[in-house]
Amino acid sequence: MRDTAGVEREGLPPDRRLRQEILFARERVYRFGEPTPLEHLSLPGVEVWVKREDLSPIKAYKWRGACNRMAVLTTEEKAVGVVTASAGNHAQGVALAARALGIETRIYMPRSTPRVKQSAVRHHGADRVEIILTGDSYDEAVAAALDDAAASGATYIHAYDDVLVMAGQGTLADEVVLSGHGPFDVAYLQIGGGGMAAGVSEWLKTYWPDIEIVGVEGVGQASMKAALEAGTPVALDQVDIFCDGTAVRKAGSHPFEILRTTLSRIETVTNAEVSRAIRTLWEGLRCVSEPSGALGLAAVMKNREQLAGKRVLVVVSGANIDFLQIGLIAQSEGSSQSASRTLRVRIPERPGTMLELLDTCFEGVNIADFQYGKLHESEAWPAFTITAEDPAVLDALPEKLQSRGFEWEDLTGAIDIAFRAIPLRGDLLECAAFLRLDFYERPGALHDFLDKLVRGRANLCYFNYRQSGERIGRALIGLDFADEAKRREFLESVPEHGDGYRSCKEVDQATSERLVGR
Numbered sequence: 001m002r003d004t005a006g007v008e009r010e011g012l013p014p015d016r017r018l019r020q021e022i023l024f025a026r027e028r029v030y031r032f033g034e035p036t037p038l039e040h041l042s043l044p045g046v047e048v049w050v051k052r053e054d055l056s057p058i059k060a061y062k063w064r065g066a067c068n069r070m071a072v073l074t075t076e077e078k079a080v081g082v083v084t085a086s087a088g089n090h091a092q093g094v095a096l097a098a099r100a101l102g103i104e105t106r107i108y109m110p111r112s113t114p115r116v117k118q119s120a121v122r123h124h125g126a127d128r129v130e131i132i133l134t135g136d137s138y139d140e141a142v143a144a145a146l147d148d149a150a151a152s153g154a155t156y157i158h159a160y161d162d163v164l165v166m167a168g169q170g171t172l173a174d175e176v177v178l179s180g181h182g183p184f185d186v187a188y189l190q191i192g193g194g195g196m197a198a199g200v201s202e203w204l205k206t207y208w209p210d211i212e213i214v215g216v217e218g219v220g221q222a223s224m225k226a227a228l229e230a231g232t233p234v235a236l237d238q239v240d241i242f243c244d245g246t247a248v249r250k251a252g253s254h255p256f257e258i259l260r261t262t263l264s265r266i267e268t269v270t271n272a273e274v275s276r277a278i279r280t281l282w283e284g285l286r287c288v289s290e291p292s293g294a295l296g297l298a299a300v301m302k303n304r305e306q307l308a309g310k311r312v313l314v315v316v317s318g319a320n321i322d323f324l325q326i327g328l329i330a331q332s333e334g335s336s337q338s339a340s341r342t343l344r345v346r347i348p349e350r351p352g353t354m355l356e357l358l359d360t361c362f363e364g365v366n367i368a369d370f371q372y373g374k375l376h377e378s379e380a381w382p383a384f385t386i387t388a389e390d391p392a393v394l395d396a397l398p399e400k401l402q403s404r405g406f407e408w409e410d411l412t413g414a415i416d417i418a419f420r421a422i423p424l425r426g427d428l429l430e431c432a433a434f435l436r437l438d439f440y441e442r443p444g445a446l447h448d449f450l451d452k453l454v455r456g457r458a459n460l461c462y463f464n465y466r467q468s469g470e471r472i473g474r475a476l477i478g479l480d481f482a483d484e485a486k487r488r489e490f491l492e493s494v495p496e497h498g499d500g501y502r503s504c505k506e507v508d509q510a511t512s513e514r515l516v517g518r
Contacts, residue, residue: 014163014257018202021167022174024096024218025068025499029171032067032100033057036172037307038179041284041297046307048300051172051182051315054287058092058124060245061196062159062170066093067155068168072103078103081154085145087138087244089318090159106130106154108145110137114244137374138358139243139249159391161193170199175498176249176313177207185310186212190295191224192246194255200315201262214297214304215266218243218274224259225266229249242271245292245318275329279302279345281316290321291329330469339391340368342417343398344383346407349376354460355450360388361400365393366467371417372478373424374461385412424478426463426516431481432461433491434512439501441473454479457490462515464465472502478515 012020036055041048053061070082081104084094091107098105107121111133121131134144149156158165161475176182187204189197217225227233227250235250274291277298281287296314298306345361347353354372362384369447388394399496401408411417426432439445446465454460462478481487494504509513 015202015261016252018163018167018170018199018258019206021163022170022199024382025064025164025167025171027175028068028071029064029168030369031071032065032096034065035175038176038181039270039285041281043300043304045309046300046304047309047311048297049184049280049311050174050285050287050297051313052146052285052287052290053172054293054316054319058089058096058120059320060089060092060290060293061154061169061315062089063093063096063158063316064171065162065165065168065195065199066090066157067097067100068171069162069164070094070097070103072164073101073103075142077155079107079154082157083108083145083148083152083154084157084159085138085141086159087141087247088113088121088320089245091117091121091131092124092320094157095121095129098125098128100224102128106129106132106145106148108132108134108141108148110135110141112136112241114324114325117320120320134141136510137249139248142301145266147301149254158252160193160248161254162195166195166199166254166258168199169196170176170203172196172315173200173203176200177203182313183208184211184312184313186214186307187297188214188216188299189311189315190243190246190292191215191251191259192221192248192254192265193252193291194224194259195252196254196315196317197224197260198255198262202258204313205262208236212264213262213306214299215263216295217266217268218246218295219270220269222266223245223248224251224256225268227256228260228263228266232256240271240413243274243291243295244296247289267299267302269302272332273298273302275332278329287316287319288319288326289316290318290344291325293317293319339394339409340385340387340390340412341394341397342369342383342385342412342414343401344381344409344411345401347380347382349374349380349459350454351410351459354380355447355455357382357406358447358450360404361397365397367465368467370463370464370465370475371420371422372460373422374428374478375423377428383417385417395461420464422462422464424515424517424518429461429478429480429516431484431487432516433458433479433481433487434507434515435477435479436503436505436507437475437477437501438503439473439475441467441471442500446473446475449498449504451496453494455479457486476507 085108241247277294372382458479461480465475
């Protein structure tokens with residue numbers, strides 16, 4: 001590696017110093033990893049190119065900055081060791097460099113750090129790395145790491161507020177320039193502390209001065225937006241951690257100095273918009289992005305109409321997502337590519353009215369979620385989450401309901417709906433049976449079961465169904481009968497396998513008793 005010790009650094013303006021360090025970083029980072037691909041994503045009306053940092057050695061871009069910073073440590077600094085703090089991805093980059101360079105390293109991480117990131121740190125760092133879980137936030141981990149550095153003399157490697165770290169991240173922009181797919185009209189760059197956005201924006205602006213740089217933050221973690229409005233980095237009172245990789249309370253001072261000149265504006269996106277972008281990346285590129293990695297694309301999708309005909313760059317900054325979180329995102333309303341709305345509808349508690357509602361007002365729409373438990377002798381309030389590719393279909397539902405005399409209320413985003421808190425009064429039931437129904441997930445299959453086998457024979461007293469994306473829909477259904485004879489006759493007459501459904505079985509007695517509160 002070429003010696004750069006004698007190169008002038010002090011007194012240079014921040015932008016010139018950063019550009020110089022990016023040039024030097026090009027020599028260092030590829031000792032630790034290979035360049036990542038730039039791929040085209042099909043998005044109607046917009047030409048989107050995706051920088052796949054999720055395919056890097058640590059499945060995130062952070063290896064670049066961490067390795068660049070640690071590669072310049074002196075012999076004396078290496079002997080004393082390194083400490084750092086990270087919510088996950090920076091820690092992996094430090095671990096990768098620690099193992100390659102033989103440096104003893106202590107990494108402080110919040111106790112809530114996903115296990116997938118802890119395991120990855122141990123994998124990359126092997127016996128050179130010690131993980132210390134402390135505090136409930138990134139800030140608390142930073143404080144502990146800084147105390148360690150002060151007491152031990154170890155070098156603290158900052159996750160973003162360091163020019164050499166920023167320069168390392170800037171090498172991904174160099175790969176974009178060299179790809180031959182530019183120039184780009186606009187780049188949407190996610191911001192946590194700002195290190196990646198600073199390094200990438202400075203390099204892109206150097207080659208394509210007219211490129212528009214848009215910073216993207218989550219609505220509950222917009223620390224750079226707050227810094228630009230205040231004229232200096234300021235600490236947020238609270239930080240949303242859905243996008244955990246960008247959950248930073250206070251933007252970095254060094255990134256701020258760069259971004260205040262390179263950014264055209266800041267965009268904020270919701271967690272639902274991020275979830276939708278994650279799904280788009282999976283469907284378009286088979287890329288499983290962590291929430292922070294999809295921030296840029298979420299903003300692009302939000303502004304699709306204004307970007308028509310433009311060439312757009314986004315960065316998938318990482319794929320270090322806990323497996324359980326993937327399931328939660330996939331099941332969230334935000335992940336749907338269709339518009340959705342949750343309505344609670346009042347209907348008389350008498351036989352046939354539920355099917356009447358489905359046959360009329362909800363005919364032809366997709367019911368993604370159906371929740372109901374009997375709570376009153378004379379009225380019922382089932383809740384339906386409806387999805388449609390055309391939002392106008394959802395907008396027309398209230399008028400349909402009103403024209404047929406149904407009272408309704410909008411529960412979109414309600415907490416009890418999200419947590420599937422379905423109350424049921426067992427004391428109102430005469431002779432209930434609860435069924436586990438697995439039906440073929442096609443239009444009309446569930447309706448046909450209720451119409452052909454249930455109508456006129458029992459009253460619905462409970463319904464718990466959520467669309468999962470499988471070929472089989474799974475529902476837990478409660479039916480109330482006038483007496484035990486009618487209940488027994490129904491259960492004996494309904495085959496376990498039938499037209500439109502794969503399986504219909506009564507739940508065991510213990511489950512039934514728990515449902516009715518016995």
